[in-house]
Amino acid sequence: MISLIFKTITGRHYRKFIKQCRPKVAKINEIEAGYQSLDDGALKAKTEEFRKRFAEGETVDDLLPEAFAAVKNAARRLMGRKISVCGQELLWEMVHYDVQLIGGMALHQRRIAEMATGEGKTLVATLPLYLNSLSRRNCQLVTVNDYLARRDSEWMGNLYSFLGISCGCIQSGMPPDQRREMYGKDITYGTASEFGFDYLRDNGMATRKEDQVQRDHYFCIVDEADSILIDEARTPLIISGPAQDDRPMPFDAVKGGVQRLVRQQVQLCNRLANEAKECVSKDPPDYDTAVPNLYLVKNGMPKNKIMLRLMENPEIRKMVDKYELEMNSDLNKARRFKLKERLYYLIDERQQQADLTEQGRVLLRPDDPDAFVMPDLPIKYMEIEQRKDLDQAAKEKEKAKAQEAFSKVSEEIHCISQLVRAYSLYEKDDEYVVQNGRVVIVDKNTGRPMPGRRWGDGLHQAVEAKEGVKIEKESKTYATITIQNYFRMYERLSGMTGTAETEASEFNDIYRCNVTVIPTHRPCVRIDHNDVVYKSRRAKYNAAMKDIEEANKKGQPVLVGTTSVESSEVLSRMLKRSSITHNVLNAKFHQQEAEIVARAGQRKAVTIATNMAGRGTDIKLGEGVADLGGLLVIGTERHESRRIDRQLRGRCARQGDPGTSKFFVSLEDDLMRLFANAGPMSRILEGSMDDEAPLDHKILNWSIENAQKKVEQQNYSIRKRLLQYDDVLNKQREIIYEMRNEAIHSENPEELLFELIGEEITERVETTIAESQGEKEEDGIRWGPMIRWVNTHFPIGLKAEELSEDGSKSTELILKKIREAYENRREAEDEGALRGLARYVTIRSIDRLWQDHLTEMEELRRGVSLRGYGQRDPLNEYKSEAFKYFEELLDDLRNEVCTALFRSATNLSAFQNMLARLSAGARQQGPDQNQSLVASAAGKGSAPEGAAKPLPKVTVKRELPKIGRNELV
Numbered sequence: 001m002i003s004l005i006f007k008t009i010t011g012r013h014y015r016k017f018i019k020q021c022r023p024k025v026a027k028i029n030e031i032e033a034g035y036q037s038l039d040d041g042a043l044k045a046k047t048e049e050f051r052k053r054f055a056e057g058e059t060v061d062d063l064l065p066e067a068f069a070a071v072k073n074a075a076r077r078l079m080g081r082k083i084s085v086c087g088q089e090l091l092w093e094m095v096h097y098d099v100q101l102i103g104g105m106a107l108h109q110r111r112i113a114e115m116a117t118g119e120g121k122t123l124v125a126t127l128p129l130y131l132n133s134l135s136r137r138n139c140q141l142v143t144v145n146d147y148l149a150r151r152d153s154e155w156m157g158n159l160y161s162f163l164g165i166s167c168g169c170i171q172s173g174m175p176p177d178q179r180r181e182m183y184g185k186d187i188t189y190g191t192a193s194e195f196g197f198d199y200l201r202d203n204g205m206a207t208r209k210e211d212q213v214q215r216d217h218y219f220c221i222v223d224e225a226d227s228i229l230i231d232e233a234r235t236p237l238i239i240s241g242p243a244q245d246d247r248p249m250p251f252d253a254v255k256g257g258v259q260r261l262v263r264q265q266v267q268l269c270n271r272l273a274n275e276a277k278e279c280v281s282k283d284p285p286d287y288d289t290a291v292p293n294l295y296l297v298k299n300g301m302p303k304n305k306i307m308l309r310l311m312e313n314p315e316i317r318k319m320v321d322k323y324e325l326e327m328n329s330d331l332n333k334a335r336r337f338k339l340k341e342r343l344y345y346l347i348d349e350r351q352q353q354a355d356l357t358e359q360g361r362v363l364l365r366p367d368d369p370d371a372f373v374m375p376d377l378p379i380k381y382m383e384i385e386q387r388k389d390l391d392q393a394a395k396e397k398e399k400a401k402a403q404e405a406f407s408k409v410s411e412e413i414h415c416i417s418q419l420v421r422a423y424s425l426y427e428k429d430d431e432y433v434v435q436n437g438r439v440v441i442v443d444k445n446t447g448r449p450m451p452g453r454r455w456g457d458g459l460h461q462a463v464e465a466k467e468g469v470k471i472e473k474e475s476k477t478y479a480t481i482t483i484q485n486y487f488r489m490y491e492r493l494s495g496m497t498g499t500a501e502t503e504a505s506e507f508n509d510i511y512r513c514n515v516t517v518i519p520t521h522r523p524c525v526r527i528d529h530n531d532v533v534y535k536s537r538r539a540k541y542n543a544a545m546k547d548i549e550e551a552n553k554k555g556q557p558v559l560v561g562t563t564s565v566e567s568s569e570v571l572s573r574m575l576k577r578s579s580i581t582h583n584v585l586n587a588k589f590h591q592q593e594a595e596i597v598a599r600a601g602q603r604k605a606v607t608i609a610t611n612m613a614g615r616g617t618d619i620k621l622g623e624g625v626a627d628l629g630g631l632l633v634i635g636t637e638r639h640e641s642r643r644i645d646r647q648l649r650g651r652c653a654r655q656g657d658p659g660t661s662k663f664f665v666s667l668e669d670d671l672m673r674l675f676a677n678a679g680p681m682s683r684i685l686e687g688s689m690d691d692e693a694p695l696d697h698k699i700l701n702w703s704i705e706n707a708q709k710k711v712e713q714q715n716y717s718i719r720k721r722l723l724q725y726d727d728v729l730n731k732q733r734e735i736i737y738e739m740r741n742e743a744i745h746s747e748n749p750e751e752l753l754f755e756l757i758g759e760e761i762t763e764r765v766e767t768t769i770a771e772s773q774g775e776k777e778e779d780g781i782r783w784g785p786m787i788r789w790v791n792t793h794f795p796i797g798l799k800a801e802e803l804s805e806d807g808s809k810s811t812e813l814i815l816k817k818i819r820e821a822y823e824n825r826r827e828a829e830d831e832g833a834l835r836g837l838a839r840y841v842t843i844r845s846i847d848r849l850w851q852d853h854l855t856e857m858e859e860l861r862r863g864v865s866l867r868g869y870g871q872r873d874p875l876n877e878y879k880s881e882a883f884k885y886f887e888e889l890l891d892d893l894r895n896e897v898c899t900a901l902f903r904s905a906t907n908l909s910a911f912q913n914m915l916a917r918l919s920a921g922a923r924q925q926g927p928d929q930n931q932s933l934v935a936s937a938a939g940k941g942s943a944p945e946g947a948a949k950p951l952p953k954v955t956v957k958r959e960l961p962k963i964g965r966n967e968l969v
């Protein structure tokens with residue numbers, strides 16, 4: 001009763017919509033009647049005419065009646081034609097019914113059209129797809145599997161090609177070229193995951209325009225919309241794989257040396273600290289010795305207990321701080337360098353970095369003083385190039401060797417520096433714990449271990465090497481998106497399915513699509529029996545078997561629906577025992593299963609199918625079957641969701657056919673176990689209920705449906721919650737992908753780079769000025785650290801005299817110099833290659849950081865759900881943390897771009913181009929061996945014509961620790 005009232009109320013807006021459609025239907029039919037007198041060519045010419053009118057400003061809505069009429073008329077012209085679909089001959093026998101025109105209008109209006117099975121949704125979709133493709137944008141139709149995508153595109157392709165519209169489909173395993181071709185068609189059929197993964201590959205992985213395959217996210221119809229937009233939407237699409245730098249690192253080879261190194265340093269720092277302690281307790285205290293000692297310990301072992309204890313004394317702390325400040329000034333460079341050389345490595349706690357000193361290098365490789373000198377690749381190449389004794393092939397070989405040696409050294413340096421960090425900055429049971437042979441990071445905020453999360457850039461592996469556990473390969477999420485957020489990208493999204501009504505609010509909340517129930521072409525005469533309930537599962541199956549046998553004896557076909565592969569198998573065994581021929585479908589082999597399901601309406605057919613098996617295939621009744629009562633559908637369990645049950649019922653009684661449905665339920669079923677004890681059901685079930693006697697009562701159906709509703713709501717709120725979390729990431733993804741696409745598509749990728757560099761420099765200049773404000777007047781602004789940073793990243797030889805207190809002027813000057821340096825590079829190198837480099841640098845930086853970010857966000861999400869926040873909403877915590885992470889990501893991105901721009905060579909030929917210029921300059925000036933290449937570029941402005949051009953330092957895969965032997969630290 002209540003549901004009846006509810007139905008009439010909610011049904012009202014459907015009726016309104018349908019009423020509005022009626023006059024349009026009449027108009028379409030009128031136009032179509034007019035088209036009947038045209039010849040085929042004239043009908044086809046309509047497409048061009050519509051397109052022209054669209055280009056001239058008519059909207060698709062304006063064109064709807066004529067376009068729909070054209071499609072319908074084309075269908076009429078195809079009547080009786082033999083067509084081939086997926087290798088089978090078929091007769092075209094359909095012209096759009098009026099309700100199908102209404103369905104087409106609903107789809108065009110971005111609705112979810114509920115149309116029962118067998119109503120011909122495949123044909124309905126052709127109307128709005130044709131109409132929207134008049135815009136020349138890519139229109140898409142999503143189906144549940146590859147087979148249906150191919151079947152429907154081939155089937156309906158006949159209609160489209162008749163009208164001069166191209167149509168294709170995406171299949172899994174298709175190579176990119178073919179995909180691009182398919183997306184290039186007017187209309188493209190495919191599955192949700194193929195479309196989604198193509199999007200992720202295009203935006204998260206492709207590095208060139210030519211590698212991107214999709215062209216649009218404009219108009220999309222999702223067939224079986226409930227299954228795709230709701231059921232499948234529970235699992236996000238994820239592309240993951242090994243981390244980019246995947247070569248095994250020589251951790252074990254260098255570990256012994258690093259252990260020795262760390263031991264020495266610890267001993268040294270303890271000695272220094274103890275000495276400082278003694279000096280301080282003397283009367284009078286000897287601060288002249290103590291303070292430099294403490295300064296050293298601070299730089300060599302920031303967590304040294306004795307030092308930390310002494311520093312608790314404010315007076316001592318002040319003295320050490322002052323000393324440190326003095327030491328950092330440029331005037332004391334030499335002193336600082338000498339003092340620090342007493343240590344084996346230097347630790348920057350804030351940056352969590354560790355750098356070897358000369359002493360440390362000697363300790364690690366006493367017999368090979370050059371072990372840590374990066375081979376000077378440009379010079380090496382030049383030397384090889386000039387050798388007369390080698391032919392070109394031998395030269396290439398030599399260069400490859402040099403490159404290999406270079407990689408080896410840089411890998412070793414990387415390993416050592418990560419190991420030093422692992423030993424000196426990361427403490428067991430503090431930063432991490434070792435559990436089951438794994439290094440597990442400990443969350444700083446909660447103290448909880450976070451299994452699965454890993455530090456990046458080889459650090460985690462270094463800690464694994466340190467702990468002597470198995471060094472694991474790095475794996476990473478490259479890209480991910482939820483189904484919901486993928487489909488929300490479409491400008492116009494719509495869907496169709498036999499069962500949407502129960503999920504109307506979800507379609508509305510998440511996809512902004514109204515569900516509209518379209519009337520059937522012929523009234524439905526299906527008989528739905530009440531559920532019959534048994535105590536045990538065994539009794540239930542026995543009873544179902546009895547019905548199946550009975551029908552089978554008569555010759556009536558039966559479709560048995562199950563909720564799992566296991567129960568399909570149970571039933572199959574029982575049928576075998578009764579010698580009943582049958583088919584079992586598990587939604588694995590789509591095409592074969594479709595063919596079997598298509599025959600499920602024949603006399604004596606018995607078909608067992610899980611709920612997705614054979615979806616999308618119509619069951620037509622065989623000869624004389626209608627007189628036997630049509631297809632009998634038997635459900636062997638109620639599904640969690642009413643919708644799936646409705647799907648199953650809807651398999652019979654299509655297009656006015658007769659048909660019957662009946663569900664068998666047992667108290668041992670999951671759904672019943674969870675809900676049978678509550679409410680009216682328990683009262684009915686009380687009383688004595690013997691094993692074999694069934695219970696069949698209207699109120700039971702009602703209670704079961706209520707139980708289902710509860711589960712549905714629960715599941716919906718879980719999905720909604722997940723989506724709320726993904727929405728945060730989604731906004732970030734949009735920003736990152738936009739940036740990435742700009743780098744791919746822009747004619748001047750350098751502009752994006754300079755924008756990022758500009759932001760970075762502006763910030764650094766402003767920070768420097770702001771920090772100097774507290775200082776004494778005569779000191780002016782302490783440009784030192786910033787200038788050092790600039791000069792190590794850009795070959796512009798910046799000097800303090802050039803800068804002024806005017807922040808924006810200083811920024812401008814620096815940027816101008818960087819641009820000039822870049823222009824110089826442009827002259828030295830192939831311009832196209834350099835542009836490619838700029839693209840590459842940006843894309844690579846974005847990818848690396850974004851992928852790390854994805855990992856962090858996953859962790860964060862896991863983290864917030866574990867953390868107790870008292871009254872606070874974890875989602876809000878997640879949002880604000882995520883915002884911080886993202887800001888950090890953008891910071892890192894700017895920084896990385898700055899680092900990379902001048903440090904990578906474009907390619908071998910660009911490299912050689914550059915070498916040619918270098919050798920020209922070399923004759924005049926000769927590269928200064930004692931200066932880093934960056935420094936040699938510094939004097940550029942005053943150098944004679946033709947002097948050495950600034951040379952980019954060649955960097956391998958990652959940023960390297962500073963290693964110039966004579967470089968002052």
Ligand code: ADP
Nearest residue numbers: 093094095096097117118119120121122123618
């Ligand atoms: P749905 O996807 O709605 O379950 P299908 O698109 O698979 O239905 O179509 C079911 C069957 O109905 C197909 O065999 C098709 O040929 C037939 N059909 C669809 N529309 C018409 C029509 N207008 N006239 C005659 N037959 C039709």
Ligand code: MG
Nearest residue numbers: 121122616617
């Ligand atoms: Mg279908």
